[in-house]
Amino acid sequence: MNQPHPHVSTQPVSAVRPPVTSVGPIGWIKQNLFSNWFNSLLTILTLYLLWKIVPPFLRWAFVDSRWYSDGAACREADGACWSVVGRNIRFMIFGFFPHDQQWRPLLAMLILVGLLFYSRNRKHWKKSLAYAWFAGLVIMGLMMQGGIFGLTEVESTQWGGLPLTLLLAVFGLTAAHPLGVLLALGRQSRMPAIKALSIAYIELIRGVPLISLLFMSSIVFPLFLPEGVTINKIVRAQVAMILFTAAYIAEVVRGGLQGMPKGQYEAAESLGLNYIQTMRLVILPQALKIVIPPTVSILISAFKDTSLVVIIALYDLLKTTQSMLTDPQWMGFSTEAYIFIALIYLICCFFMSNYSRRLERELNVSR
Amino acid sequence: MSQDNIIEMQNVHKWYGELHVLRDINLTVKKGERIVICGPSGSGKSTMIRCINRLEEHQRGKIIVDGIELTADLKNIEKIRTEVGMVFQHFNLFPHLTILENLTLGPIWVRKTPRAEAEEIAMHYLEKVHIADQARKYPGQLSGGQQQRVAIARSLCMKPKVMLFDEPTSALDPEMVKEVLDVMINLAREGMTMIVVSHEMGFARSVAHRVLFMDYGRILESNTPNEFFENPRHERLQLFISQILH
Ligand SMILES: Nc1ncnc2c1ncn2[C@@H]1O[C@H](COP(=O)(O)OP(=O)(O)OP(=O)(O)O)[C@@H](O)[C@H]1O
Ligand SMILES: [Mg+2]
Numbered sequence: 001m002n003q004p005h006p007h008v009s010t011q012p013v014s015a016v017r018p019p020v021t022s023v024g025p026i027g028w029i030k031q032n033l034f035s036n037w038f039n040s041l042l043t044i045l046t047l048y049l050l051w052k053i054v055p056p057f058l059r060w061a062f063v064d065s066r067w068y069s070d071g072a073a074c075r076e077a078d079g080a081c082w083s084v085v086g087r088n089i090r091f092m093i094f095g096f097f098p099h100d101q102q103w104r105p106l107l108a109m110l111i112l113v114g115l116l117f118y119s120r121n122r123k124h125w126k127k128s129l130a131y132a133w134f135a136g137l138v139i140m141g142l143m144m145q146g147g148i149f150g151l152t153e154v155e156s157t158q159w160g161g162l163p164l165t166l167l168l169a170v171f172g173l174t175a176a177h178p179l180g181v182l183l184a185l186g187r188q189s190r191m192p193a194i195k196a197l198s199i200a201y202i203e204l205i206r207g208v209p210l211i212s213l214l215f216m217s218s219i220v221f222p223l224f225l226p227e228g229v230t231i232n233k234i235v236r237a238q239v240a241m242i243l244f245t246a247a248y249i250a251e252v253v254r255g256g257l258q259g260m261p262k263g264q265y266e267a268a269e270s271l272g273l274n275y276i277q278t279m280r281l282v283i284l285p286q287a288l289k290i291v292i293p294p295t296v297s298i299l300i301s302a303f304k305d306t307s308l309v310v311i312i313a314l315y316d317l318l319k320t321t322q323s324m325l326t327d328p329q330w331m332g333f334s335t336e337a338y339i340f341i342a343l344i345y346l347i348c349c350f351f352m353s354n355y356s357r358r359l360e361r362e363l364n365v366s367r
Numbered sequence: 368m369s370q371d372n373i374i375e376m377q378n379v380h381k382w383y384g385e386l387h388v389l390r391d392i393n394l395t396v397k398k399g400e401r402i403v404i405c406g407p408s409g410s411g412k413s414t415m416i417r418c419i420n421r422l423e424e425h426q427r428g429k430i431i432v433d434g435i436e437l438t439a440d441l442k443n444i445e446k447i448r449t450e451v452g453m454v455f456q457h458f459n460l461f462p463h464l465t466i467l468e469n470l471t472l473g474p475i476w477v478r479k480t481p482r483a484e485a486e487e488i489a490m491h492y493l494e495k496v497h498i499a500d501q502a503r504k505y506p507g508q509l510s511g512g513q514q515q516r517v518a519i520a521r522s523l524c525m526k527p528k529v530m531l532f533d534e535p536t537s538a539l540d541p542e543m544v545k546e547v548l549d550v551m552i553n554l555a556r557e558g559m560t561m562i563v564v565s566h567e568m569g570f571a572r573s574v575a576h577r578v579l580f581m582d583y584g585r586i587l588e589s590n591t592p593n594e595f596f597e598n599p600r601h602e603r604l605q606l607f608i609s610q611i612l613h
Pocket of ligand 2: 412413414533534
């Protein structure tokens with residue numbers, strides 16, 4: 001009677017362990033690196049390449065490198081000359097901003113970064129944050145421009161380097177996103193005029209390279225302005241970038257809107273919500289969440305595209321570095337300088353994608 | 368029109384392109400009346416009740432809801448939608464909002480109820496549908512039957528004068544049908560005006576004043592539940608009843 005059924009396992013649950021070859025480091029290596037002959041071949045090839053590349057690079061970058069010497073001493077060494085960055089960092093970062101006033105853009109950047117970091121946390125998204133941003137923007141503008149409170153005035157033609165890059169990027173991206181959403185909604189509008197305008201705008205802008213838009217904003221556009229009226233070159237470049245990025249965001253957002261089930265619109269409408277409420281409270285929160293990954297791709301590439309403003313003679317981070325490298329003393333050390341610039345871009349982009357992933361995770365609680 | 372008619376449909380026609388989906392619909396619903404609509408798939412049941420809150424537009428005839436005629440006038444449409452609750456086959460809860468937020472959305476934004484009061488109303492109806500303990504969860508964390516009960520509560524929070532149900536139980540697993548029907552039966556006992564598209568005969572028998580049979584976009588038969596099921600006059604209906612009985 002007590003005899004168990006032949007198919008019922010009588011082994012205690014904890015006693016059975018998997019064979020050694022499938023767990024632990026050896027198991028992991030076997031499973032992931034040498035699971036078949038092709039995989040093994042790839043593994044060996046990769047190891048060989050790493051062996052060829054990594055040690056010489058480390059040697060160049062850290063062992064044979066110079067950190068504090070001047071250009072002449074650098075030329076005698078085999079390794080990297082990091083002093084090209086160290087000695088010129090102020091010009092690379094701040095461009096032609098007056099030397100004794102450079103604490104001002106630095107402060108502006110610190111405020112910006114501080115605000116960005118503070119805004120990362122969704123718990124901080126309250127009304128006070130909007131005020132903080134507003135106050136921050138005013139202070140930043142004051143710091144850059146000066147002219148009152150005993151601060152010497154600095155013409156925007158002297159702005160440059162990292163502050164200019166960040167300025168173009170942060171304002172470009174924050175303005176382009178809402179504009180893109182409006183365009184996407186316009187493209188779906190039932191009103192033919194709005195729909196046609198949105199489509200024309202989106203297709204036109206997407207059919208033109210950013211460079212030509214920048215040229216137009218700096219050369220063609222002023223021709224249409226009445227005599228005596230000038231618009232700041234940075235503003236013009238900024239507007240061109242916003243208009244450009246918005247068209248791409250619009251298309252991504254449209255994809256998100258089309259992915260929304262019809263039932264969501266119907267449920268919202270049958271509660272009596274009007275169009276704006278339906279969009280704002282029900283449709284957009286869901287649609288924008290779906291398109292976070294492609295949106296962030298656009299924002300990241302827009303961020304990198306800020307370097308194109310060099311063609312209309314704005315001195316962004318890349319341009320200040322380039323012109324520093326024309327100094328005979330430092331000529332030939334472009335590799336080091338560009339690696340440094342690349343690192344700055346990399347850090348910014350890393351934080352953008354990191355933030356987006358975090359946002360996605362936080363918004364995902366509903367699933 | 369009479370004062371106690373909440374819905375009047377007069378000679379209503381609707382086409383989808385060439386397809387004539389509603390043909391000369393005439394229907395009057397009194398306050399407190401409960402109507403169940405059945406009929407084969409594609410006969411226009413959904414289309415008809417969706418015309419009542421203008422989720423679909425009719426092309427000919429007149430629809431008057433609570434004394435207001437449905438026209439292209441957006442203000443009227445929004446007004447009528449606040450008076451007419453709608454429950455869908457697939458619930459259509461808002462997945463990015465908690466249950467409580469789903470329920471308070473309409474009252475806060477449409478009725479301009481203060482948040483605290485809206486939440487109080489919401490909790491009242493959640494208790495009514497026996498689901499108050501789930502208020503802070505998201506729709507995706509609830510079973511189908513629970514979601515449909517939330518959807519009913521969401522409509523009730525707007526204090527509608529009429530409730531429309533479009534096959535509210537047909538997307539549910541059998542064991543959840545009863546919990547939703549129970550909620551609807553309770554609602555009926557309280558005197559809510561209801562129009563329900565459903566093939567649940569037990570439900571129709573216990574709450575409906577009238578049962579309608581639709582086919583090819585027409586209302587072929589309209590009778591008390593007993594007569595409807597025991598003495599179907601129309602041949603199509605006889606066939607239909609014998610099919611849903613087996
Ligand atoms: N948006 C639409 N565009 C074109 N035709 C439609 C549309 N919606 C419904 N129809 C058609 O209209 C007819 C009536 O559809 P309706 O959904 O009202 O039927 P129903 O009686 O509710 O059927 P079911 O029991 O399957 O829900 C069907 O032939 C359907 O194919
Ligand atoms: Mg239907």
